[in-house]
Amino acid sequence: MRIYRKVGDRVELMALGRDLDLERGEYVLASDGNSTLVLQVIDVEYADVPGTLEETLRDLTSDTLGGLIRYDPMDVESHVRAIRDSRLVITKLRKVIGCPSISLPSRYGTKVRKASPHEIIGTQPRARETLVQIGEEVLIDPRDVEGSVTIITGRKESGKSHLAKLLATSLATIGYVVLVFDLNGEYVSLGVTKDGGQSYVNNRLITLSPGVDYLIPLSKVSQEVLADVMTFALGLPQTSLRELLRACRDARERGRLSFRSLHRVVSTAPMNESVRDAILNRLSTLEASGLFSDEATLDEKLLEALSTEDGRLVVLDMSCLSSLQRRILVEYVLSCLREKLFSGELDPLILFAEEAHLYLRETYWEDVVTRMRHIGISTVLITNQPDSIPALIYRQADNVFAFNLRNGSDIEHLARNLDVDAETLRAILPNLEKGQVLVWGKAFSYLPMTFRVLDSCLLTRGETRRRIVRKEGAATSG
Ligand SMILES: Nc1ncnc2c1ncn2[C@@H]1O[C@H](COP(=O)(O)OP(=O)(O)OP(=O)(O)O)[C@@H](O)[C@H]1O
Ligand SMILES: [Mg+2]
Structure with a gap:
């Protein structure tokens, strides 16, 4: 040439x-x-x-x-x-x-x-076992993912979750604590290989199904966390919130906090009737969500799972939750993490969130790029709708993984908000094959590049369910 x-x-x-x-x-x-x-x-x-x-x-x-x-x-x-x-x-x-x-x-x-x-x-020479391999010749330094905002986007079935699973399991294996909001229940099988054996992440994997094998003990929920859930997930107005918190304090002083004791205190305490109704309504919704338990001796399994010196992959299976249950759960988890990380009871962790716009409230997005990093939550956002992530996040993102995108407005959205020129995105993104990715950011010396993501031996779920399953490579005609 x-x-x-x-x-x-x-x-x-x-x-x-x-x-x-x-x-x-x-x-x-x-x-x-x-x-x-x-x-x-x-x-x-x-x-x-x-x-x-x-x-x-x-x-x-x-x-x-x-x-x-x-x-x-x-x-x-x-x-x-x-x-x-x-x-x-x-x-x-x-x-x-x-x-x-x-x-x-x-x-x-x-x-x-x-x-x-x-x-x-040009990764700094480090021991290979401290790096994460995601492509044949592509090893990234996990320190470029920690303390950062990472976005994985692309069309349906282009390979986003496959990469997210590879990243999450590799990070857990080398000592990071990873928490996954698993929207479709596709991370729960990562402990098993395709041929039925135990995978390399098996002994580090903990899966929790909220409402089934993981119930949040109400008596251990702090006032601040309860206030966040009530305000942001259930929309309780500030005036009613003050009364609710007073009722919580009363209930705790009289014994322990339970739905029954809270109902009793709120029903009998002197307060405006519409405030009382608003509180009782929210309490009933919270109880009916089936995510909380009155059982005082119950341990907080999630916090236990995250409190570890070693690497850990904690998967919250949200596949059976309604959208309201998801919002309550996520608000609780994030508020709780913030509290425990701030007080030093938990060490920093990496949060993987698939299709986060379905359960994150609007104001959380600003937190992602401002406060979250500082208290120790690094975020990896995965979506097949690039415009569901606000422009603010793209502009502040440290790493971006873009899989195949054909829709012109999706490509333009990235072009407007990323530091990669539009001509490159328009030429490369529509031509990527399944599993091929265009990356840019801190982990890649801020140079855009493409490569094929490694296949993995892990048993993954999350394929599209079909009535007639077509064999890979089978002829489509003739
Ligand atoms: N690099 C790869 N090597 C081998 N198989 C891959 C690779 N990337 C993706 N696949 C396979 O392709 C299928 C679709 O991938 P994946 O579930 O990651 O898509 P997705 O982009 O997350 O789709 P959706 O938007 O529907 O969630 C899966 O069966 C996955 O195992
Ligand atoms: Mg997916």
Whole structure:
């Protein structure tokens, strides 16, 4: 390959068709002496060689005449064809190493070669077991995910959850505490491999099904956490909240906090009737949610699971919960985590949230980029609707993994809010195959790149349920 021309940050390379082994999103390095251009392939086109139209037409007519034998005693025909069949590789200049960015390498002396993702990421040399492998040659430093906001987006069935599972299990294996809001109950089987054995994360996995094997002991819920659940999940107004908290204190002083004692105190305490009704209503909804228990001796299983010195993968299976139950649960969990992390009772953790817009309240989004990181919650958001995550989060996101997207407005949404140019996103995102991802961010030296996410031996659920199951690779017609 040779450098042909440069216009702004767009660099065009010439290549012979037969030599070309490049995919969109891959990198090439153009080195001339001490300076190197780091170029990302955006597209490949036919080179505009003068006379091609005429030559092609001549070829066509000779075909129709039964293939004329050309007189070519010097054997130049194959060279001429190679030139006519040459390609224009369109790349974006991402970085210049070793010389002022204004000086250009020579067109003829420059050596152009393909670069591996590993060379581009340039991960600091660390022991391999402390890194997380997500692609064949792609290892990321988990410290770039911790303390960060990470977004995984893409079309339906493009491979988002597959990557999230790989990340979550790998992080738990190397010592991180990971909590998953599992919307579809697809992380619960990660302890088992596809062939039925125990997976590498088996001894670190704890799954909790709220309302079934995990009940929240009401007596252990603090005033602040109860206030958050009542206000944000059940919409209790501030005036009523004050009365409720007073009733809680009374109930605790008289013995212990239970739904029955709370009902009794609220029903008998002097207060405005509409306030009383509002509180009793919310208390009934909370009790009917089936997520809480009056049992005083019950342990708080979630907090127990998260309090560990070792790595742990805690999955909250929300697949059987209604949307109201989900909102109550998530409000409780987040409020509780905030309290315990703030007081130092819990160590920092990484939260994986699938389709978070279905259960997170509006104001939480600001918390994600402002307060959450500081108290020790790193967030990984996974969605197939890029515009369900507010622009604010994209602008502050530290890492973005974008799988295949075909919808123009989804691509434009990313283009408006990410630090990756629109031309790159438009060229690469619609052409990604299942499992292929375009990444950008702290874990990748802020250079956009594409690669295929590793397959895994884990048993994963979450496939689309179908009446007629089509075998992979089976012919669709004929
Ligand atoms: N890199 C990969 N290697 C092997 N299989 C993969 C890969 N990525 C995805 N798959 C498989 O493709 C299927 C769909 O993947 P996945 O569940 O991750 O999609 P998704 O983007 O989360 O879809 P949805 O939006 O429906 O949740 C799964 O069966 C998964 O195992
Ligand atoms: Mg999914």
